[in-house]
Amino acid sequence: MNQQPIGIFDSGVGGLSVWQTTVRLLPHESVIYLADTRNCPYGPQPVEAIIGHCQRNVEFLLSKNCKLIVVACNTATAAAIEVLRQTYEIPFVGMEPAVKPAAMFSKTGKIGVLATQGTLNGQLFKNTSEKYARHLEVFVQIGHGLVELVENGKTDSEEAIVMLRKYVEPMLRQQVDQIVLGCTHYPFLIGAIKKITGDSVSIVNPAEAVSRQTKRLLDQKNLLSTTNNQPYYQFYANGDARVMHKMVGQIITENSINANFEVFSTHI
Numbered sequence: 001m002n003q004q005p006i007g008i009f010d011s012g013v014g015g016l017s018v019w020q021t022t023v024r025l026l027p028h029e030s031v032i033y034l035a036d037t038r039n040c041p042y043g044p045q046p047v048e049a050i051i052g053h054c055q056r057n058v059e060f061l062l063s064k065n066c067k068l069i070v071v072a073c074n075t076a077t078a079a080a081i082e083v084l085r086q087t088y089e090i091p092f093v094g095m096e097p098a099v100k101p102a103a104m105f106s107k108t109g110k111i112g113v114l115a116t117q118g119t120l121n122g123q124l125f126k127n128t129s130e131k132y133a134r135h136l137e138v139f140v141q142i143g144h145g146l147v148e149l150v151e152n153g154k155t156d157s158e159e160a161i162v163m164l165r166k167y168v169e170p171m172l173r174q175q176v177d178q179i180v181l182g183c184t185h186y187p188f189l190i191g192a193i194k195k196i197t198g199d200s201v202s203i204v205n206p207a208e209a210v211s212r213q214t215k216r217l218l219d220q221k222n223l224l225s226t227t228n229n230q231p232y233y234q235f236y237a238n239g240d241a242r243v244m245h246k247m248v249g250q251i252i253t254e255n256s257i258n259a260n261f262e263v264f265s266t267h268i
């Protein structure tokens, strides 16, 4: 048993999609969230640069005494999780595009994957596709500009619909019946995506599976908080924190969360 907080980081607000499923599943855990908004987006950056950002993020969360860190960013996981695991002693949980469940549930044998350039070019995605989707047709699409839309709070805008149409309609024409969201920012666009797909397609978001893995790992390592722990939630951004503040407020209200939360600007 251990009352230290869990750390979660992303290039920006996208990882809040994983924060949400994690606090639902682990209501006694305190969580410190870091949005590296100063360096967002990670997607088009070279692997070495992303590794550097991740190491800085981890050092920050370790300075806050975190016991486990969730890399709530597919791009960062693809670029850096191996290095992080080799460098630091605490456990890490990473993201992986949910190709496996999409492949399992597809009836048309055709699935779409929407992700960043960094994720789609990464070895992790290649291995996962090879392992679980060799017998399927996989249509990949880089979501150019989508991370920036979410960072600017424009998830329900006309601009979002126009951009998403360009990415999603070609997949629909290919008759995909599953679209995997391979970036933690994209679950905030599910409403807009559904306006385009209707109910004909399942949208696959790996956030819950990642939270279940976090729980399993904490349990295995005897790091779960006790059930009488009064959890606290802290959110840090090293750029403009206004959109994060708004989104956190909305998520906390929607989930009727009573615990204390604070939003900070930081200079890392």
Ligand code: DGL
Pocket: 010, 011, 012, 014, 015, 040, 041, 042, 043, 044, 072, 073, 074, 075, 076, 116, 119, 147, 182, 183, 184, 185
């Ligand atoms: N949320 C990140 C991911 O899951 C966004 C990457 C970016 O900053 O481009 O990939």
